[in-house]
Amino acid sequence: xxxxxxxxxxxxxxxxxxxxxxxxxxxxxxxxxxxxxxxxxxxxxxxxxxxxxxxxxxxxxxxxxxxxxxxxxxxxxxxxxxxxxxxxxxxxxxxxxxxxxxxxxxxxxxxxxxxxxxxxxxxxxxxxxxxxxxxxxxxxxxxxxxxxxxxxxxxxxxxxxxxxxxxxxxxxxxxxxxxxxxxxxxxxxxxxxxxxxxxxxxxxxxxxxxxxxxxxxxxxxxxxxxxxxxxxxxxxxxxxxxxxxxxxxxxxxxxxxxxxxxxxxxxxxxxxxxxxxxxxxxxxxxxxxxxxxxxxxxxxxxxxxxxxxxxxxxxxxxxxxxxxxxxxxxxxxxxxxxxxxxxxxxxxxxxxxxxxxxxxxxxxxxxxxxxxxxxxxxxxxxxxxxxxxxxxxxxxxxxxxxxxxxxxxxxxxxxxxxxxxxxxxxxxxxxxxxxxxxxxxxxxxxxxxxxxxxxxxxxxxxxxxxxxxxxxxxxxxxxxxxxxxxxxxxxxxxxxxxxxxxxxxxxxxxxxxxxxxxxxxxxxxxxxxxxxxxxxxxxxxxxxxxxxxxxxxxxxxxxxxxxxxxxxxxxxxxxxxxxxxxxxxxxxxxxxxxxxxxxxxxxxxxxxxxxxxxxxxxxxxxxxxxxxxxxxxxxxxxxxxxx
Numbered sequence: 001x002x003x004x005x006x007x008x009x010x011x012x013x014x015x016x017x018x019x020x021x022x023x024x025x026x027x028x029x030x031x032x033x034x035x036x037x038x039x040x041x042x043x044x045x046x047x048x049x050x051x052x053x054x055x056x057x058x059x060x061x062x063x064x065x066x067x068x069x070x071x072x073x074x075x076x077x078x079x080x081x082x083x084x085x086x087x088x089x090x091x092x093x094x095x096x097x098x099x100x101x102x103x104x105x106x107x108x109x110x111x112x113x114x115x116x117x118x119x120x121x122x123x124x125x126x127x128x129x130x131x132x133x134x135x136x137x138x139x140x141x142x143x144x145x146x147x148x149x150x151x152x153x154x155x156x157x158x159x160x161x162x163x164x165x166x167x168x169x170x171x172x173x174x175x176x177x178x179x180x181x182x183x184x185x186x187x188x189x190x191x192x193x194x195x196x197x198x199x200x201x202x203x204x205x206x207x208x209x210x211x212x213x214x215x216x217x218x219x220x221x222x223x224x225x226x227x228x229x230x231x232x233x234x235x236x237x238x239x240x241x242x243x244x245x246x247x248x249x250x251x252x253x254x255x256x257x258x259x260x261x262x263x264x265x266x267x268x269x270x271x272x273x274x275x276x277x278x279x280x281x282x283x284x285x286x287x288x289x290x291x292x293x294x295x296x297x298x299x300x301x302x303x304x305x306x307x308x309x310x311x312x313x314x315x316x317x318x319x320x321x322x323x324x325x326x327x328x329x330x331x332x333x334x335x336x337x338x339x340x341x342x343x344x345x346x347x348x349x350x351x352x353x354x355x356x357x358x359x360x361x362x363x364x365x366x367x368x369x370x371x372x373x374x375x376x377x378x379x380x381x382x383x384x385x386x387x388x389x390x391x392x393x394x395x396x397x398x399x400x401x402x403x404x405x406x407x408x409x410x411x412x413x414x415x416x417x418x419x420x421x422x423x424x425x426x427x428x429x430x431x432x433x434x435x436x437x438x439x440x441x442x443x444x445x446x447x448x449x450x451x452x453x454x455x456x457x458x459x460x461x462x463x464x465x466x467x468x469x470x471x472x473x474x475x476x477x478x479x480x481x482x483x484x485x486x487x488x489x490x491x492x493x494x495x496x497x498x499x500x501x502x503x504x505x506x507x508x509x510x511x512x513x514x515x516x517x518x519x520x521x522x523x524x525x526x527x528x529x530x531x532x533x534x535x536x537x538x539x540x541x542x543x544x545x546x547x548x549x550x551x552x553x554x555x556x557x558x559x560x561x562x563x564x565x566x567x568x569x570x571x572x573x574x575x576x577x578x579x580x581x582x583x584x585x586x587x588x589x590x591x592x593x594x595x596x597x598x599x600x601x602x603x604x605x606x607x608x609x610x611x612x613x614x615x616x617x618x619x620x621x622x623x624x625x626x627x628x629x630x631x632x633x634x635x636x637x638x639x640x641x642x643x
Contacts, residue, residue, distance in 0.1 A: 040181055042132035047113075056256040058110070071100040134259075138176070146206075153222070192234075222269045236258075296400055368383050456563075458562070469495075478572055479575055504547075539614065561621070
């Protein structure tokens, strides 16, 4: 639970003075103005519009009532559907409840205007009547709209920053009330100008709000819509003062329409942001599953293999092992050795579909049929695998299978013995293939394939990564992390080279959390550095590992290499470790980062410690970009990666 943020805690000294001064001036002006006659207080007078001329009030009241009913229905639905509860649930429910209360108040106010014979009115000489109750409504509803925007679009640890906008909105409405209450024309101009200044400041602050990465585009669109709708209010007021429109057109027709549209934008933004967070979480879970398993099997809602979407070698192996008569309707359940294994998968799928959105995908251990062929002899056997089952999304479910063993049957299942596959050079037993590191090679190759597929990297970049991981002396890895959603993904290594696993990590299949390799403060330092958007390569010398060894660590973000990766909510990063990754070896504490400029790298800022050169093996990837025009020149640098 995020602790509540004090409203005044988000203001610096100058802004606090501005807030206090505005409230003081408003209170003093209201008291002294009413006593001296420069401000007129609202009077309970007969409504100047009668009959059908008040129909827009009924329209607005009905629309507000419909929005309130829709909000109540949604609250009931989410209360009774536990699978829709997640980290954002309590904030979403609070936003809906405030929206319901705001719509109830708006509906009652407009019903009162439609049915009431008298209203509280301020009459401006030469201009006409103003409905004072509407300004009171705006004084309460407009700050609530910004608070709802913060609840739905902002990271909740920074929610206090929206209070700045709320206070400026209140100040804008106070000066608007003074504007319609002032008797002197000069005072009206002053109050109108002050209200417009706060209006500009509101949206200047709104455009600088820190929005969630998944909601940045939607949030900025909501702000622009608000600018357009709210900007019409002073325009309509100015048109009335110039005599272009009548008091009925402004007070009854246009302001009623603008009120309904402004509140509808807030309500729509709540629902749209909620839907975007759902899709982003499902997309992030898919990315994490795809980056951390040996074998991925896409199936439909009937557990039939989606052959066209899976790896051809893996699909052929599964179909062959299932002994299915139909190539297009092979069921993944037919690969299970027993009915108990089939039921385990069904139960895991049910748990995935009904679990909260921030829950990890359920996993089960089952035994699958597998088939291997030696010369003319074909044999079937059971293979124990761990299956991670994703949610069903648009009729598609992903099963990530992880095999910890290293027998030839499991390698056949993964396609390592296919003659056309380039996962392994051959499957004949040898001194290198019988050791414990052999299954890591299969996992490394498939993990690289999944990471490249997730980011949709072009073939040149895939080749660069493959060459890096094939170098015997290169200790490198790819780790995934995300802070874009509330259910953040901790930095986790999903694929590692043989050198890194043998020297720095235990001999276990991926994934590994990064804090098993580096201390938590070092991991935090790396993640904070990766958030710098203009940097493409970071290097730390003298960084101490969990085993107490001081070494050099380099990190290069991979999402920037593709247009799809640049907009993804899950981040993948290349990590290299060891004193040999750079020509300048130093164990002194040092940090340097570079940005790509015209195919090369330029150092950013001042290096802390001895100036070092960037790791020459990572320069081609770090100096590349997602633009298609840079693919060929970058690919020409690939030979520089060879030992």
